[in-house]
Amino acid sequence: MAGNYEYEDGPTTEGGAVNDNGNGTGYDPNFVPDSVKSFVAHLYRHIREKNVYEIHQMYESSFQTLSERLFKDTPWPSVEAVSHYVDNDHVFCLLYREMWFRHLYARLSPTLRQRIDSWDNYCSLFQVVLHGVVNMQLPNQWLWDMVDEFVYQFQSFCQYRAKMKSKSELEISLLKQFDQANYAWNVYGVLNFLQALVEKSAIIQILEQEKEGLEQFTATDGYDYSGGSNVLKVLGYFSIVGLLRVHCLLGDYQTGLKCLLPIDITQQGVYTSVIGSHITTIYHYGFANLMMRRYVDAIREFNKMLLYIYKTKQYHQKSPQYEQILKKNEQMYALLAISLSLCPQVKLVEETVNSQLREKYGEKMIRMQRYDDEAFAIYDELFSYACPKFITPSASSFDEPLVNYNQDAYRLQLKLFLYEVKQQQLLSGVRTFMKVYSTISLSKLANYMEVDEPTLRTILMTYKHKTHSVDFEGKVTSNADVDFYIDDDMIHVSESKPVKQYGDYFLRQIVKLEGVINDMDRVKLE
Amino acid sequence: MGRGRETPKSQQQQVSYTVEQLVAVNPYNPDILPDLENYVNEQVSLQTYSLDANLCLLRLYQFEPDRMSTQIVARILVKALMAMPAPDFSLCLFLIPERVQMEEQFKTLIVLSHYLETGRFRQFWDEAAKSRHIVEAVPGFEQAIQAFAIHVLTLTYQKVPRTVLAEAINIEGLSLDKFLEHHVANSGWILEKGHGKGQLIILPRNEFNHPELKKNAADSIPLEHVTRIFP
Numbered sequence: 001m002a003g004n005y006e007y008e009d010g011p012t013t014e015g016g017a018v019n020d021n022g023n024g025t026g027y028d029p030n031f032v033p034d035s036v037k038s039f040v041a042h043l044y045r046h047i048r049e050k051n052v053y054e055i056h057q058m059y060e061s062s063f064q065t066l067s068e069r070l071f072k073d074t075p076w077p078s079v080e081a082v083s084h085y086v087d088n089d090h091v092f093c094l095l096y097r098e099m100w101f102r103h104l105y106a107r108l109s110p111t112l113r114q115r116i117d118s119w120d121n122y123c124s125l126f127q128v129v130l131h132g133v134v135n136m137q138l139p140n141q142w143l144w145d146m147v148d149e150f151v152y153q154f155q156s157f158c159q160y161r162a163k164m165k166s167k168s169e170l171e172i173s174l175l176k177q178f179d180q181a182n183y184a185w186n187v188y189g190v191l192n193f194l195q196a197l198v199e200k201s202a203i204i205q206i207l208e209q210e211k212e213g214l215e216q217f218t219a220t221d222g223y224d225y226s227g228g229s230n231v232l233k234v235l236g237y238f239s240i241v242g243l244l245r246v247h248c249l250l251g252d253y254q255t256g257l258k259c260l261l262p263i264d265i266t267q268q269g270v271y272t273s274v275i276g277s278h279i280t281t282i283y284h285y286g287f288a289n290l291m292m293r294r295y296v297d298a299i300r301e302f303n304k305m306l307l308y309i310y311k312t313k314q315y316h317q318k319s320p321q322y323e324q325i326l327k328k329n330e331q332m333y334a335l336l337a338i339s340l341s342l343c344p345q346v347k348l349v350e351e352t353v354n355s356q357l358r359e360k361y362g363e364k365m366i367r368m369q370r371y372d373d374e375a376f377a378i379y380d381e382l383f384s385y386a387c388p389k390f391i392t393p394s395a396s397s398f399d400e401p402l403v404n405y406n407q408d409a410y411r412l413q414l415k416l417f418l419y420e421v422k423q424q425q426l427l428s429g430v431r432t433f434m435k436v437y438s439t440i441s442l443s444k445l446a447n448y449m450e451v452d453e454p455t456l457r458t459i460l461m462t463y464k465h466k467t468h469s470v471d472f473e474g475k476v477t478s479n480a481d482v483d484f485y486i487d488d489d490m491i492h493v494s495e496s497k498p499v500k501q502y503g504d505y506f507l508r509q510i511v512k513l514e515g516v517i518n519d520m521d522r523v524k525l526e
Numbered sequence: 527m528g529r530g531r532e533t534p535k536s537q538q539q540q541v542s543y544t545v546e547q548l549v550a551v552n553p554y555n556p557d558i559l560p561d562l563e564n565y566v567n568e569q570v571s572l573q574t575y576s577l578d579a580n581l582c583l584l585r586l587y588q589f590e591p592d593r594m595s596t597q598i599v600a601r602i603l604v605k606a607l608m609a610m611p612a613p614d615f616s617l618c619l620f621l622i623p624e625r626v627q628m629e630e631q632f633k634t635l636i637v638l639s640h641y642l643e644t645g646r647f648r649q650f651w652d653e654a655a656k657s658r659h660i661v662e663a664v665p666g667f668e669q670a671i672q673a674f675a676i677h678v679l680t681l682t683y684q685k686v687p688r689t690v691l692a693e694a695i696n697i698e699g700l701s702l703d704k705f706l707e708h709h710v711a712n713s714g715w716i717l718e719k720g721h722g723k724g725q726l727i728i729l730p731r732n733e734f735n736h737p738e739l740k741k742n743a744a745d746s747i748p749l750e751h752v753t754r755i756f757p
Binding site for chain 1: 556577578588589590611612617619644645679682683685690726735737
């Protein structure tokens with residue numbers, strides 16, 4: 001994706017054709033190696049026979065192997081070239097093209113023309129699905145990848161569009177052409193497709209009815225065992241996560257979290273059936289909560305996710321998502337470091353995660369809690385490393401002189417975040433003293449903190465305000481690790497006793513014991 | 527609340543969607559922009575509030591910056607300020623381009639927010655007095671900020687000196703006496719004579735200023751988990 005070669009074809013190129021990307025390998029879109037003929041024919045057959053397991057194998061392994069071996073830095077053969085091996089099946093061709101573009105984005109650098117063609121392909125594909133005429137069962141991994149890639153290409157296009165400086169005359173004229181209604185990758189189109197998939201699939205109602213035992217969805221991992229198709233339902237489901245992600249990219253954290261509400265992230269669900277979806281959901285959930293000052297919620301979820309990755313990443317070593325998993329893992333550690341520096345609730349973090357965190361960011365976290373200039377620089381660094389790639393959703397501005405504005409959205413979010421950090425500057429001082437005293441007069445504490453009494457009162461009120469978050473319904477929750485109350489001019493620090501979680505422990509042991517007894521029963525019968 | 531357009535007689539039979547319904551069902555639609563703007567004005571005059579509708583409008587402004595009305599944005603921000611302690615003000619700022627935030631009226635609003643976020647009520651009221659044109663345009667502003675001030679005081683104090691309260695809500699003298707009387711009668715406040723320094727106001731008990739009231743939810747188990755272990 002890093003390539004600098006963004007050649008532009010003229011508007012006369014016929015649809016779907018690809019020009020030589022200038023790397024001299026003489027790519028011929030019409031040449032179909034035998035292994036590809038066999039691949040598409042088999043994949044097509046498995047899809048028709050609804051053989052999900054085989055489809056998954058081919059999609060995950062064979063496609064990757066062939067890409068690695070034959071198409072390391074060229075695109076796959078064009079869809080026109082392969083279509084007669086698959087009965088010219090319209091839907092299969094749409095699926096093939098989707099994979100084709102995904103491969104292109106991953107290995108090469110798409111031209112503007114290709115970006116537009118990919119958008120057209122998604123439109124066609126989603127419209128087919130939305131019309132409810134699709135009768136396939138596809139693996140969840142594939143369906144997730146479609147939604148994920150769709151949002152990714154949107155983000156990529158916004159970034160591309162905002163880099164006006166390096167554009168050629170030709171590119172600019174093509175962009176202008178597409179800046180009408182229904183232009184490629186416009187934000188309305190993207191959001192409305194995701195919304196339509198959610199609505200048409202009735203996934204929200206399905207999830208609700210499932211809680212009352214009237215529907216089966218999670219129990220079957222989204223698959224339809226009564227002869228129907230899982231495609232619309234599961235695409236609708238994953239679009240919920242897609243909406244969360246797009247809203248985060250726009251900086252609208254509240255709406256993003258609201259979109260996610262139908263999915264209960266305290267439980268396993270279809271979103272955990274694919275590691276990419278699990279990580280994307282929790283990463284954005286945590287980030288949105290961080291920006292909304294709901295530090296405890298962010299810390300809890302990052303902790304669970306990081307522990308899960310720690311335990312399971314070895315199983316994904318061979319998968320094409322492995323690098324992405326590792327990257328998101330590192331980013332979540334950075335976000336966890338930030339969250340814990342603003343809200344030092346270390347009890348919420350599990351041992352393994354904590355020791356990893358200390359290793360990566362222990363030093364930095366100590367410095368962040370000093371709230372001096374160096375601290376702000378570290379907050380800046382970690383935030384910039386870990387934040388989503390924010391976008392400017394509006395159409396290009398063609399005003400001279402052309403400027404790059406792809407960083408504007410990111411700079412705004414960073415600025416507001418650091419502003420919030422600055423407002424919390426004096427709170428760590430309060431914490432330090434609260435840990436040492438059980439009662440202390442305002443005048444004494446003001447003395448130690450080298451401020452006057454009225455200022456101290458404002459600092460204490462700031463502490464209370466910042467550590468008590470308010471949710472959608474106006475309910476107040478305390479995020480405070482140490483707390484206090486004031487009686488006239490005396491501060492009384494609250495004792496917080498760490499509570500042992502007996503309930504959970506007993507439940508787990510009971511279930512375990514039952515399991516053992518059941519096993520033993522079985523042994524006797526043999 | 528109708529669509530804000532002329533509806534011919536024959537269509538008046540149809541169900542007209544409220545703005546809230548539009549936002550819930552069809553939010554990514556540039557056509558509802560005028561409805562959302564009208565709704566902001568309605569929230570101001572009727573002293574109602576809807577964060578979701580306002581965020582929806584700010585998003586549409588993001589998508590089509592040429593249609594942005596800074597006057598409407600300013601009103602949204604004032605309403606958001608009035609929603610404190612909710613973080614609505616920051617949530618709105620995240621959606622407003624930096625160059626717009628650099629305009630005078632927005633800089634003032636950001637300063638006002640900053641004072642409230644950091645408990646600097648005296649500075650807040652001083653600055654608000656200088657910016658009457660912004661804040662007086664929205665009815666209910668003063669009361670909303672006073673309610674926020676009381677919220678923070680109630681989190682912080684079991685007993686608060688009269689002077690601290692007075693500064694936080696910007697009421698003094700006889701008006702303050704009346705105010706206190708009202709809350710003693712309706713909100714469970716108790717007045718007490720302080721040690722020669724003046725009145726003390728005892729604020730209602732809650733889990734935040736009375737730690738012993740804190741329900742320890744840490745060890746409670748949802749019923750569903752328990753039912754799972756039964757055959």
